[in-house]
Amino acid sequence: MSSVQSGGPRAVALTQLPPTASASTAHEGILRRQSARESAARTYARSLPIVPVRARGLTIEGADGRRYLDCLSGAGSLALGHNHPVVLEAIRAVLDSGAPLHVLDLATPVKDAFTSELFGTLPPGLADSARIQFCGPAGTDAVEAAFKLVRTATGRDGLLAFTGAYHGMTEGALAASGAAPGVRVTRLPYPQDYRCPFGVGGESGAHLAARWTESLLDDPASGVRAPAGMVVEPVQGEGGVLPAPDGWLRRMRALTADRSIPLIADEVQTGVGRTGAFWAVEHSGVVPDVMVLSKAIGGSLPLAVIVYRAELDAWRPGDHAGTFRGNQLAMAAGTATLRYVRENGLAARAATLGERMLRRLRALARECDCVGDVRGRGLMIGIEFVHPEGAGRCGDRPGGMDDRGDAGQPEADLLADGLWLASARPDAPPADGSRTGGAEPDGG
Template sequence: MTLAAEPATGPTVPAQTPGGDAVLRRQRVRESSARTYARSFPIVPVRANGMTVEGADGRRYLDCLSGAGTLALGHNHPVVLEAIRRTLDSGAPLHLLDLATAEKDDFTTALFESLPKEFAGQARVHFCGPAGTDAVEAALKLMQTATGRSGALAFTGAYHGMTAGALALTGNTAVKEPLPGGREVVRLPYPYAYRCPFGVGGETGADLAATYAERLLDDPSGGVVRPAAMILEAVQGEGGVVPAPDGWLREMRRITAERGIPLIVDEVQTGVGRTGAMWAVEHSGIVPDAMVLSKAIGGSLPLAVVVYREEYDGWRPGAHTGTFRGNTLAMAAGAATIRFVAAHGLAERAALVGARMAERLRALAGELPVIGDVRGRGLMLGVELVDPDAEPDACGARPAAPALAVRVREACLARGLIVELGGRYDAVLRLLPPLTITDEQVDAVLDRLADAIAAVAAGDAAGRSGASGEAAATASAGTR
């Protein structure tokens, strides 16, 4: 398939074939109003290969969403398809609850071989329901059982899922406000250099965040009952692609270890090479008590597990069950994916390619003041869009520009590029390309993204300068 850029002009929503239009109409009528990605990308994909998705309209798109990080190898990678076909042809049972199978044994072997050795050497795995939120629930329940305690420590900006316990840990208030109160969660500040919760930024902000957490836990009048666990992300994804400093992570490990608080690291989105290491904890060298894994470990199919230190294995038989723990096809695809990433050095390549992309994006920020910050790790990148005319805060950050971000996302789609938003106020463009992205595709992604941001920014500038409606429309052609 060609990687040539789509025309820079055209409607925000591509004209659909009659069949595509009908599918979209039926979706709007039949599906829940909670649908999200379908609103952002009103297209009907009919074929996909690697990073390229073809819609029912015949247009091709470069997919920088990758199933929200699920598709480590992109769409329909040959090694994944071969593993699925081999499993189907073998006659292996596709559903066996939690019974032992050769496919599960092979997946577990591949997974443990990929984990940090100090962790894997004393670990056990529990197969959960098919989504990452199920694994978060299981990890919390595991630690509550092991410690006899109920509360949890979580962080500002966190995202851990949509089921009740995981949602209580999540920082985004918009998805929590309609619901009754959840379990007891103490919210701690996550280091976010651009929008530092302490107004200082940099290493000083991270040091203050660690000091605050430690002193709060030790304060007899701080109101914090010793919790069952602390849960954190080494890079917050939905929270706006905010990487935790390695030193801060080491401090969280020290603080929890000294106080007998189990540390759970949510690697649902960061795992399998995404951040430039097989697992994000490897950057800091910390050894958690549990890791929550999903998305890429299933090779594009639903699979979620908790891996934890065996000393916490206090569950009785049947203490945490689920019908869809035995997804044979996902285990086969996942084992193939994990081994392919390791054998071909894709984590190391993610680090190099991500650094190259970040460098060009930072250079672009020097040209376009609507880009407030560029950050990330490996092939998990965020571009925060801001109001360039507003006054900066004490850290130099300007107010987020969510409406501008929506227009940039639309302009990207018009140019054949799929990117999604996240972070505070949904003003962060999130880039999650597959680890198999080629150099040619990197250039195409950056070219299309730069063109989209520049076009939307020019349209806004024309509007602010009092340009006529006709002139403003011309400046923002292809973005509305």
């Protein structure tokens, strides 16, 4: 697996407060108890042996007194960074009002405000006739809901997904992700320049990927039956921070529309301004039939929804339900976050800062033979490290991060310098480009 890191600012060692003996002991004790008590499936805790106790913006302080620049951003759930004042104010307002905190799918003023704000951000072609389904608290729940929706609406069963995809950890979401074997999903080539599946990259590689998809769907001997839907990430996160070429994505929209196949855009990781547009599909002008939304839409709290064209709303009452779909605190925090991003033009700011970061990182990459590629969109940026003497044009993927998520040397070195990120994760600074410690980029 390639080591893909955030494009966050190179860590200058932060001024650290010397930990007291009691703080250090408490820190080590908490980590020992976590290791003894928690599941072997834990991942981030292995590569980030930190006990966070305070956070604001892009800065986190551990129980041992060390401070870090956080480029993980809650795996994309913190569009405004940690504990932003507008988010805290929204949460306190609900708590102080005496309103119920969980209401299943009942209507409330908080829910109405969230839905109105969210619909105001959607691509116009979808917002005009959108329906919303509140799901369980995680993005993977919303992915499952999207699959169930298109299967119900079309009466078909199979799905089209892409190599390198990641859509969640429940069974159906895993089936559509790139590494799951033996499922009812047809996996299609996802175009990219650096490790193009056809060895050419650029527009030619994107054309070949699209042509492959068309051939599978149109050839009666391909074995691919008419699917219930196609699911795509406008920027693959776990796959290595891979932006979909705009022309290719428009072609996927055209071929699915021509064949009456609903197009599902998984914007769980890419939404709310991170890529330089409010929703990543806006870069290409594509209007999907279904959008899967989570992470940042909850303003740091658990919330997941799907929005979709009204004509797909073939569900009967109770066809998709869940206890925790009425989280009022998350809806209030989400409304405040969506409004703040919209009113302050943070998507455009992410585009400007991202362009500057990509330019400078690519300049640095030319001086470092261990950097194979720098890519991304807005502030969703990845740096691919390679063995510089590896075989092939792209260089060998380095070891150092096994299937359990153990830290490789680059992550460990950066953590020691005060930069918090994770390998092959959708790591990016908050969409507001938060900075601390005088890390203001200069012009140019």
